[in-house]
Amino acid sequence: AQSVTQLGSHVSVSEGALVLLRCNYSSSVPPYLFWYVQYPNQGLQLLLKYTSAATLVKGINGFEAEFKKSETSFHLTKPSAHMSDAAEYFCAVMEGGSQGNLIFGKGTKLSVKP
Amino acid sequence: DAGVIQSPRHEVTEMGQEVTLRCKPISGHDYLFWYRQTMMRGLELLIYFNNNVPIDDSGMPEDRFSAKMPNASFSTLKIQPSEPRDSAVYFCATAGQRFNEQFFGPGTRLTVL
Numbered sequence: 001a002q003s004v005t006q007l008g009s010h011v012s013v014s015e016g017a018l019v020l021l022r023c024n025y026s027s028s029v030p031p032y033l034f035w036y037v038q039y040p041n042q043g044l045q046l047l048l049k050y051t052s053a054a055t056l057v058k059g060i061n062g063f064e065a066e067f068k069k070s071e072t073s074f075h076l077t078k079p080s081a082h083m084s085d086a087a088e089y090f091c092a093v094m095e096g097g098s099q100g101n102l103i104f105g106k107g108t109k110l111s112v113k114p
Numbered sequence: 115d116a117g118v119i120q121s122p123r124h125e126v127t128e129m130g131q132e133v134t135l136r137c138k139p140i141s142g143h144d145y146l147f148w149y150r151q152t153m154m155r156g157l158e159l160l161i162y163f164n165n166n167v168p169i170d171d172s173g174m175p176e177d178r179f180s181a182k183m184p185n186a187s188f189s190t191l192k193i194q195p196s197e198p199r200d201s202a203v204y205f206c207a208t209a210g211q212r213f214n215e216q217f218f219g220p221g222t223r224l225t226v227l
Contacts, residue, residue, distance in 0.1 A: 034215070036218075041220075041221075042220060042221075043118070043205055043207075043218030043219050043220050043221050044157075044205070044207075044216075044218040045218070046215040046216075046217075049215060090157065102159070102216065104156065104157040105156075106156045107156060107157075
């Protein structure tokens with residue numbers, strides 16, 4: 001069965017600094033991987049997804065993630081944090097494109113200091 | 115399209131009362147999911163439908179919870195009777211037939227006193 005581990009429930013960075021949110025997964029078949037963002041009092045919104053094409057995936061708002069099979073990782077990065085990036089970020093894994101089998105990590109809350 | 119629509123956005127009720135949460139999916143989406151989000155347990159899938167048919171309800175916590183999708187444009191999640199431990203944010207999400215992202219609604223924040 002697949003699972004997702006997000007390292008660090010809270011991450012704090014300064015405005016303009018690099019953002020790095022870590023995600024490791026386990027899956028018995030080639031996975032699809034996702035990052036979602038949740039702003040306060042809102043639903044989840046897709047940032048980016050990996051579906052077995054290019055391993056470096058670019059998403060909205062300047063975020064990107066790299067699929068590394070050897071490390072079973074899909075870390076999310078952004079070169080320069082903006083105050084508006086403060087939110088909770090969820091990594092998710094789906095085995096083989098099966099819609100009903102999307103497993104979310106516990107989430108990482110990102111704070112951005114001025 | 116207005117996106118996934120959920121109602122009500124907030125619900126406060128007393129223990130023992132029946133609660134009904136509603137969801138209108140994005141037109142043309144064949145999959146509909148109900149999730150529950152709490153601080154303790156994170157985001158949990160409760161049940162999902164494909165073409166209005168329930169496919170997997172193994173995440174439904176107990177018989178007090180039931181979900182229906184009578185047609186392609188409407189689904190309900192009902193809790194009867196409600197208990198304080200049911201307090202959470204409930205999300206509806208939908209997706210197309212071809213693999214695609216899940217689109218989430220804004221959620222219903224349920225408080226059971």
